[in-house]
Amino acid sequence: MKLREIAHSRTGDKGNISNISVIAYDAKHYPLLLEQVTAARVKSHFAGVVQGEVVRYELPNLSALNFVMDQALGGGVTRSLALDAHGKSLSSALLDLDISTAPDGK
Amino acid sequence: MRTIRIGSGAGYSGDRIEPAIELAEKGDIQYLVFECLGERTVALAQQARMKNPDGGYDPLLEERMRAVLPICAAKGIKIVTNMGAANPEAAARKTADIARSLGLPSLKVAAIVGDDVLDACKAGDLPIMEFDGTIKQLGNRLLSANAYLGAGPMAQALVAGADIVITGRASDPALFLAPMIHAFGWAMDDWNLLGQGTVAGHLLECAGQITGGYFADPGYKDVADLARLGFPIGEVGEDGSLVITKVAGSGGAVTAQTCKEQLLYEVHDPAKYFQPDVVADFSQVRIEEIGPDRVRVSGGRGARRTDTLKVSVGYVDSYIGEGQISYAGPGALARGRLALEIVRERLKLTNVAASELRFELVGVDSLHGPQVSAHAGEPYEVRVRISGRTENLREAIRIGNEVETLYTNGPAAGGGAWKSARDVVAVASVLLPRELAKPQVRFVGA
Numbered sequence: 150m151k152l153r154e155i156a157h158s159r160t161g162d163k164g165n166i167s168n169i170s171v172i173a174y175d176a177k178h179y180p181l182l183l184e185q186v187t188a189a190r191v192k193s194h195f196a197g198v199v200q201g202e203v204v205r206y207e208l209p210n211l212s213a214l215n216f217v218m219d220q221a222l223g224g225g226v227t228r229s230l231a232l233d234a235h236g237k238s239l240s241s242a243l244l245d246l247d248i249s250t251a252p253d254g255k
Numbered sequence: 256m257r258t259i260r261i262g263s264g265a266g267y268s269g270d271r272i273e274p275a276i277e278l279a280e281k282g283d284i285q286y287l288v289f290e291c292l293g294e295r296t297v298a299l300a301q302q303a304r305m306k307n308p309d310g311g312y313d314p315l316l317e318e319r320m321r322a323v324l325p326i327c328a329a330k331g332i333k334i335v336t337n338m339g340a341a342n343p344e345a346a347a348r349k350t351a352d353i354a355r356s357l358g359l360p361s362l363k364v365a366a367i368v369g370d371d372v373l374d375a376c377k378a379g380d381l382p383i384m385e386f387d388g389t390i391k392q393l394g395n396r397l398l399s400a401n402a403y404l405g406a407g408p409m410a411q412a413l414v415a416g417a418d419i420v421i422t423g424r425a426s427d428p429a430l431f432l433a434p435m436i437h438a439f440g441w442a443m444d445d446w447n448l449l450g451q452g453t454v455a456g457h458l459l460e461c462a463g464q465i466t467g468g469y470f471a472d473p474g475y476k477d478v479a480d481l482a483r484l485g486f487p488i489g490e491v492g493e494d495g496s497l498v499i500t501k502v503a504g505s506g507g508a509v510t511a512q513t514c515k516e517q518l519l520y521e522v523h524d525p526a527k528y529f530q531p532d533v534v535a536d537f538s539q540v541r542i543e544e545i546g547p548d549r550v551r552v553s554g555g556r557g558a559r560r561t562d563t564l565k566v567s568v569g570y571v572d573s574y575i576g577e578g579q580i581s582y583a584g585p586g587a588l589a590r591g592r593l594a595l596e597i598v599r600e601r602l603k604l605t606n607v608a609a610s611e612l613r614f615e616l617v618g619v620d621s622l623h624g625p626q627v628s629a630h631a632g633e634p635y636e637v638r639v640r641i642s643g644r645t646e647n648l649r650e651a652i653r654i655g656n657e658v659e660t661l662y663t664n665g666p667a668a669g670g671g672a673w674k675s676a677r678d679v680v681a682v683a684s685v686l687l688p689r690e691l692a693k694p695q696v697r698f699v700g701a
Binding site: 153157158159161162163164165166168170172174194195196197198206208210211213215217224225226227228230231232233237238239242 | 294295385469470472475476512515516517518519520521522523524525526537538539540541542554572573575577611612613615617621622623624625626627640642643644679680681682683684
């Protein structure tokens with residue numbers, strides 16, 4: 150299934166850094182997010198967009214993750230050549246991630 | 256326990272005005288905050304002020320004030336806003352004029368000045384955070400330097416009796432923290448209260464983004480009546496307790512989901528959200544729905560503020576030239592790709608001097624690039640978009656021109672060509688020792 154089935158998301162921007170939240174609709178799916186939506190996977194999903202590091206922060210109270218992606222906005226919102234200089238549309242791309250629900254999580 | 260209700264009347268400079276009127280009329284609020292100042296806006300406003308010494312404040316200031324002042328005056332609602340942009344004193348004078356013209360001469364209007372720290376930044380030749388270089392190295396490209404002020408001066412203005420407080424650059428959550436400090440007398444070193452107050456301010460600062468705006472996804476996250484989206488109200492207790500709600504009957508929704516998305520919006524490390532007044536910690540925040548459109552938010556904390564203030568530096572970065580043209584029907588994708596290749600070759604043949612170029616198809620790969628979009632199906636129509644960075648306007652114009660010539664020289668049936676060339680005012684940041692910024696409260700007409 151797609152991440153979109155179990156989580157919602159919002160993108161924010163500061164300078165050349167984009168952050169994307171991934172929030173489980175239901176707390177029972179938070180372990181799936183923790184296990185499968187890793188910083189490495191997010192970086193690879195955004196190949197060609199994110200040039201820098203991706204750091205993941207965990208918010209168990211909210212069943213949410215926050216991904217901070219460096220060098221992700223074409224040099225920064227105020228100077229980017231991109232149509233979506235803020236990267237506001239990036240959250241939708243992340244929700245397209247495949248999530249496995251097999252018992253072993255693979 | 257004492258509680259105040261703070262309405263958020265704008266989430267950006269061009270925001271809708273009727274939801275703010277609705278808040279003032281029906282929101283049972285004591286404070287109305289308008290957050291209208293984007294990252295780059297002060298730099299652009301500074302350019303406007305250089306052309307007109309009485310200008311440089313928010314272009315919608317007059318319309319907003321005329322719409323809400325009569326209601327706010329009648330109900331005793333105090334207004335806090337950063338619509339002063341690059342010229343808070345001129346904005347305050349204008350607001351006082353408007354108040355008089357509306358028959359409300361007793362309204363007290365205060366401006367907060369001192370966020371302009373250009374001279375201090377130049378004197379210190381501070382290093383730029385985003386790239387290698389210093390303030391001095393920007394030379395005559397440097398336009399402005401404005402420190403993100405905290406809530407202190409705004410709270411001081413409210414304590415001194417201001418009905419309307421107009422600042423320039425201040426941290427967005429501080430616009431909301433100021434009323435809390437005013438109403439409850441919170442100490443400026445009570446880090447946990449300031450941290451929880453920052454949670455409230457952060458949640459409210461983008462107005463409709465917590466009441467269902469920037470949220471709807473049909474079939475997954477449905478939101479009713481977005482055309483009549485209501486703006487949020489924060490009910491804050493003197494102990495920092497917080498409920499987010501909105502005017503009954505307005506469009507949109509306040510839910511745990513909208514609050515969670517907004518809590519993490521533009522946040523990096525949730526345990527360290529740097530503010531002028533506090534380093535706020537969102538990592539232990541709890542969010543629970545306690546009624547229809549009522550969400551309780553608790554657990555915000557804080558730690559001692561840093562010794563520096565973030566300063567937003569505006570500078571002329573470069574020029575951007577752009578051109579677009581559309582193709583549709585059978586073979587649209589192939590014709591769009593051919594158009595991109597033709598322009599790529601033309602820019603080389605004609606020696607257009609661009610340091611960076613983007614070639615993309617809107618409808619295919621313009622938002623997320625070719626790799627993320629690789630599995631998309633073939634669209635019915637595509638829009639060619641080519642943009643490039645240059646050192647001067649003349650070169651930037653040539654980029655759009657090469658797209659436009661596709662009309663008569665490019666693939667079949669290209670329509671709707673469009674071009675633009677503009678200078679780019681960008682912003683970068685420096686950290687200024689906080690004692691070098693000297694904010695002051697100035698009442699106008701007093």
